[in-house]
Amino acid sequence: MGRPRTPLLDRRRIGAAALTLADEKGALTIPALARALGVAPSALYHHVSGRDEIISLMREELVRTTGADKVWAQPWESGLEDWARTYLSAFAAHPGAVPLLATAPLAEPFMHAMYEKVAALLVSGGFTADKVLPVITALESFVLGSALDLVAPSVMLSDVSRDTAPHLSSVLEHTPADPGRAARAFDIGLRALLTGFRDLLAP
Structure with missing residues (x-):
């Protein structure tokens, strides 16, 4: 089938999905985030080092609307x-x-x-x-x-x-x-x- 033209994951998408998950569940875990994104947990580690970096991506999503411009x-x-x-x-x-x-x-x-x-x-x-x-x-x-x-x-x-x-x-x-x-x-x-x-x- 070949590689998809658009990557399944990127850091922006991970941060947005983590925000949504935290809103829905009140918590954040790597397995739950992977399920929400439809990927294996190992796939996340190609983009982030772990939970702390995911929280950083969540912050980055919010900062886009709280002072960057x-x-x-x-x-x-x-x-x-x-x-x-x-x-x-x-x-x-x-x-x-x-x-x-x-x-x-x-x-x-x-x-x-x-x-x-x-x-x-x-x-x-x-x-x-x-x-x-x-x-x-x-x-x-x-x-x-x-x-x-x-x-x-x-x-x-x-x-x-x-x-x-x-x-x-x-x-x-x-x-x-x-x-x-x-x-x-x-x-x-x-x-x-x-x-x-x-x-x-x-x-």
């Missing part, structure tokens, strides 16, 4: 907000991958290049060097949690007794229970973070 020449507040919202959209589309991507070391040069842009944005905005990484970490932690919240049920608190929790009951009465709950919480949280970051600027 962003315009960074803007004030730090609008730059951070833009980055956070783009980051949120990417992770919300792949919530099953969040635990994998959030706990694996960031050793990839393309990740370093993105963080270099964020660091330059903050330094040029007046943040001292010792504040830059904590600001980035705090923002990312908030975004990752918000991404999971976006795919959670629209009603998270239920069966609250007015007798035992009167204040909470009153709060719930004034809080719409609809799919926009998580998005509104993200907007409020992001505004609070940006306000707090502003207080960290040197006088």
